[in-house]
Amino acid sequence: MAPRKITIIDIAKRLNISKSTVSRALSNHHSIGLRTKMRVTQLASELNYEPDNRAIFFKQRKTYLIGLILPSFSNTFFASIVSGIEDIAYQKKYTLLLGQSRDDQEREKSIVETMKDHRVDGMLISISKNTTSYEHFKLLEKNNIPVVFIDRIPEMQNIHFIACKLENGMIEAVNFLVKKGHNIIGLINGPENLSASKERYSAYLKALRKNKIKPDKKLITCSDLTMEGNIEASKKLLALTRRPTAIITFNDYVALDAIDYCKRQKIKIDEDISFVSFANEAICNYMDHPPIASVEQFPYQQGQKATEMLLHILEEPNPESEKTLNNLLLPSQLVVRRTS
Amino acid sequence: MAPRKITIIDIAKRLNISKSTVSRALSNHHSIGLRTKMRVTQLASELNYEPDNRAIFFKQRKTYLIGLILPSFSNTFFASIVSGIEDIAYQKKYTLLLGQSRDDQEREKSIVETMKDHRVDGMLISISKNTTSYEHFKLLEKNNIPVVFIDRIPEMQNIHFIACKLENGMIEAVNFLVKKGHNIIGLINGPENLSASKERYSAYLKALRKNKIKPDKKLITCSDLTMEGNIEASKKLLALTRRPTAIITFNDYVALDAIDYCKRQKIKIDEDISFVSFANEAICNYMDHPPIASVEQFPYQQGQKATEMLLHILEEPNPESEKTLNNLLLPSQLVVRRTS
């Protein structure tokens, strides 16, 4: 049991006044005499009195806590999301509760429950790539805890979410490569259950068709986004007799592993093969042979918008009956890297 | 005001029993009849009853919340610290409150206050590189909120902390370079007020002396760790008439900027100049010319140890009078990169 701290009752006793007076004095209520107000604030600071927010929030049935669950923080994409979220939340006096799912559905579930138990006012979630059951999210709905999903969205009805529209980025990517003369363009996609993968996939097909290129199933593969998976996928595409001259990857990290693999196989980057990826990670600018272009997904902005959306929902407690859905798709954008 | 949720009182009323009975039934107290226990749990789940942890913690004067403040999450060093922390905290049912100081003292201060207001049980802090006043940390002490500092430690007396001992790493680094034939070895250090910088500095001098190399002030410079600062520092060292053949940098990111600068100046990496750095960031393995060696600082382990330390303090509420100090210095370790 933590040690007791100074409360308004302690102050009241010492001053021989009632706790309500102390309360009012501290919150600068107009109907309190200047003298008592002074005495109270004086003593309060002497005793190092600190109001207990929890008691207040408790009464208000509010915590000013937002639960945030991401697969991981180790890549800068998610780190940027966090920054965007934090900047908005911080302004509005909300604090973030943090959890990494590690792409583990059970862990995600358990974190959701913990945060629910902490009575967070709302949640921001980017789902794990292995999440296939959505029971834990429905639990939140039951508990009237609003959720805004970010970037990795579950396939559920009636949810709030924000994501980056990948279709246009993928089309720009394909167009870019075609313009450079490529017509055998491979795709290393992400886990199939992610909506982000499905979106890339269909946009890829659409873009090829627009460019009158017949899709070749052999040129399409998936990775689980581990280094091993990335290398495995690269191996598969590069071993084809009809080898691609360009590959579009799920994100920059996949591309980096693929490029590394090529180098070890003495396949020359930007000559034998070119890479275009997603995420536009800044670290790639330090590479000698980064992907020549990358689709920017604006993680910082996604984080900001998601938070604004959530706060909007929180501040506007409209009746259940007319629950309005909030969702937003920011357009992505192909960024061509400066050639060094 | 958030909507009211089901409470034990609601259950008690419907069942015509007292709320204490409900409370006991729910927490599986031995002295409750099986029948009532059944009825209670039954109704509870029907009504989607969810206990309010806050009321419980409120009584216990505990929150199971740990405040975490880091300069940023965008670099993987801090991301690893977070992972280490989270893994331990998660096991012990503690949840993390998150804040980024952005290396801004005022922001750090304000986050500390917010977390104090949320009555976190304890805090883990890696201080901002611009923090020079420690008032906000003393405030925490006054409030009996224990703090364990991680990696970036303020120069205060009587604090708990964990860091990585850099002296041995720096000495290994210098020895390594000397063995490779270098005797003009530069240093790009970090902000001077960081203890981590001071430690590198004195270890650097010590190591040179051990190797009978006379230190040259011109070969030592500092960066504020921004890209501009890193480049500025590189410029300065490389413009020397007695140009270093090797440079040790504060961390990998500094080295990357320096290497980038060299390349643009047509200074050949690993021929004209070699780099050794700190942090051993995995991303460097993708580079064509990463620093040839880097001092591993074990951020994940630091995070783990810090959390264990904090939890130990929390669970062992020994009287103020005999407050024991906890601190730990993990040894660092020079890691030589595979040459590709």
Add this chain to the structure above:
DNA sequence: CTGTTAGCGCCTTCAC
């Protein structure tokens, strides 16, 4: 076995 009561720290009517 179960009910009553009190209290965690604060705010907020309602009185005077």
Add this chain to the structure above:
DNA sequence: GTGAAGGCGCTAACAG
């Protein structure tokens, strides 16, 4: 201007 009383949701000491 100030005090008294009640309640937020829950647990626990004390009675039966």
